[in-house]
Amino acid sequence: MSVFSHTEFDNHEQVVFCHDEITGLKAIIAIHNTNRGPALGGCRMWHYASDEEAVNDVLRLSKGMTYKSALANLDLGGGKSVIIGDPRKHKTADLLAAMGRFLERTGNQYIAAEDSGTSVADLQVMAQQTNNVAGITARTGIDGLPCNGDPSPATAYGTYIGLKTAVQYQLDRTDLKGIKVAIQGVGNVGYRLAEQLHQAGAQLFVTDIHPEQVERAVKELGATAVSQNEVLSLDVDVIAPCALGAILNDESIPLIKAKVIAGAANNQLASQRHDLMLRERGILYAPDYVLNAGGIIDIFYERIGHEHTKVRAHIETIADTLREIFHRADTQDRPTGEIANELAEERFTR
């Protein structure tokens, strides 16, 4: 029953079990580390098979946010929250308001953002009870267009910066002209990445579970449609995973011909050891959580006065962090994922 002995506890500062009898709310707020600032992380609503699964999920995700924000050089700590329930069946305004009241009970040490199963509108309901909600105000997006809170353009831009940095490091190319990139998933983030790569002169190969998205990329960006099965083994320069997790595994890695992996999908490595496997095959892996930090950088600026030019400039520092990771990895002959974790720890440990 005690969360202190949970295998994923890993020095969490605080784990809060929240319950509201009237609305039926059951939620867990995990605050992993606040050394750099208040913990910011998504508030997920999910129909977990058990409370145990929810505990496991929130602890793992909360810790990940500490690492991500530290590597993105943000004055933020890491946290996450989960509401246990089916968002299509159990979500009510009263339940969201109750969650807002619990967010108010963290001494401003946890700030919730949109996540799986919650929308900007849901977070706005919570925000009536607390200031500890982020990513909900209309602003100018990093592309200079109006934005109601969608972090996808910022995430896509950071991924683009990261991909370019990895290509430069690994292939010694300062531009992307003629560089072949296979994109797995051209949804909100992937499509925006494809647009920027196209504009920079890259040659695109795309796949997606939604055929209309693929057709659009073919028509508008001159991309070549490929199948889900072949996308990872294409004879290209770069693979940009922008959909599923765990796609870098024992089966896929031996077939990869690309020399660079740089995409926005979360948790691309099936397990930590696949990091080393990529290195041994001479493939440069740009750690996913470094590349996809654009969204949280965007949200952070909402709290301190959002100026889209400043957000862009901050996102561009992803390049510096990546170069440091690549350099250390080569100097120490160790995998990039491991180095990224170590660099994050240096940045958030007191």
Place this chain on the structure above:
Amino acid sequence: MSVFSHTEFDNHEQVVFCHDEITGLKAIIAIHNTNRGPALGGCRMWHYASDEEAVNDVLRLSKGMTYKSALANLDLGGGKSVIIGDPRKHKTADLLAAMGRFLERTGNQYIAAEDSGTSVADLQVMAQQTNNVAGITARTGIDGLPCNGDPSPATAYGTYIGLKTAVQYQLDRTDLKGIKVAIQGVGNVGYRLAEQLHQAGAQLFVTDIHPEQVERAVKELGATAVSQNEVLSLDVDVIAPCALGAILNDESIPLIKAKVIAGAANNQLASQRHDLMLRERGILYAPDYVLNAGGIIDIFYERIGHEHTKVRAHIETIADTLREIFHRADTQDRPTGEIANELAEERFTR
């Protein structure tokens, strides 16, 4: 691992697991119910055999505080906190300060007070980090004398009021002249109770594990010293348990000759069914947590402007609550402990 499914969870609003890597602090804050106001309850430090034991303890005690404060007509909810560790070995100023910072992270919904293993001085260290600490300022005690935070005089006075009310109800006596009272434990609370009973003309029989306390009562209050073994079976009018818990059990109850049980010790019933066993024997049991609420009443007034005459008046309302409990118990022919719980629930349920 999930506290939601704990057998003692019972609609807790919030259970917070707190951990501070640097000081080694491991603590749990449980907030059972805040419908009447912020949860007030002791912060205990204890060398628990396991984290599980700590979870169990904090949940059980936290719930008890909701019932106690509701029956005492206080605008307070119920909560409790436990620091896991040996107070003689693991208590440091840094650890207490870390606990103070966690108290600050409850959105002012939990207020800590002195408890087993913590002192007023310890709480003062926590209070440097937060306002959510009570019972630490010097004030005029309910006896009109200066008081640095010790709630014993208030607890003793409430117990005295409760005992008198029970005697009046059960024995139809408006005064205590010549009433025989056996007191188990003449420590901080028990001795003060003995003084008031003596002044009111009662005849005292006392026992204690510390012989010097017994001697003092014999010498100053004309009490008769009795042994631990015989104290519960004496031919007296009232038994006032002011030491151990669980002393009303299968062994002791058949031997009781007194018609009233009214004392300050916590958890006097070994289990809930012993409540009925007392009723069936025609013994009036004044529920312990109604009688010993003087301390929390005293602490409550510290927060709203302490005036010892108001505190005394509030403590005296224990008599009204007890009379309502006794009356309902007789009307419905049900045990007093059960009725007290029911009345508390009426008062804290929305």
